[in-house]
Amino acid sequence: MDRETGKKIRLVALDMDGTITQHRTPLEPRNRAVLDALAARYRLVIVGAGACRRIHGQLGGYPLDVIGNYGMETGEYDREKGELTIVESHTAAVEPKEEVRERVTRLRRLFGMERFAGDTVEFHPSGMITFPLLGTKADIADKLAFDPDRSRRRPLYPVVREAFSQYTVFIGGSSSFDIVPRPYNKLYALERYCARRGFAHDEVVFFGDDYLEGGNDRQVYESDFPFVTVDDYRDFPERAQAVL
Ligand SMILES: [Mg+2]
Missing domain, CATH: 3.40.50.1000 (HAD superfamily/HAD-like)
Known part of the structure; x- marks a missing residue:
């Protein structure tokens, strides 16, 4: 600046x-x-x-x-x-949860990330969706250690973005993807x-x-x-x- x-x-x-x-x-x-x-x-x-x-x-x-x-x-x-x-x-309208879950399941299979703690995906009241690679109940220490430099999520990012093309997708938090309704x-x-x-x-x-x-x-x-x-x-x- x-x-x-x-x-x-x-x-x-x-x-x-x-x-x-x-x-x-x-x-x-x-x-x-x-x-x-x-x-x-x-x-x-x-x-x-x-x-x-x-x-x-x-x-x-x-x-x-x-x-x-x-x-x-x-x-x-x-x-x-x-x-x-x-x-x-x-709040934004969201698609049926089952459809989102199925898409996340397909991505987990593709990524070899089929083991997770808690739930596979988190739906927020606003309509935002979080795809936590380690699951919703993963330990904070595990999450912080998972991908501190984002090198593990960066190659997966285009695939998640493609699967959720009607949203804006971010490499969010420490080990998840944020899937946000437009705009x-x-x-x-x-x-x-x-x-x-x-x-x-x-x-x-x-x-x-x-x-x-x-x-x-x-x-x-x-x-x-x-x-x-x-x-x-x-x-x-x-x-x-x-x-x-
Ligand atoms: Mg930040």
């Missing part, structure tokens, strides 16, 4: 998992202090893949707005009440958030870790929003210096 752009920033938008926290792990004090420093100068919003309340909880109730489920849900932090209020929530994605979500609140794109900077092909920050990375890459959440304090 160049110096001229940096001067105009009013809104800092952040991915959560992998950018400011370890996946599915509470916010650590060091990165919380960086959020404090950013919040003293800018409005902050999380643009996440998970539900708003899960994100809010993982951040220990940190006072900021949250866009969840790739824009299907928006939460605003109410400073008087000290809580997150869900102000917008969309939702983080770019669509951030554009709408900015349009409603009067932020121009060059007044925003986005921090994200998943900016490669198939990553859930990819659409924002390829857009006109200024983007700061974070390859490890432990580097966030240093990467945030771009705007501090």
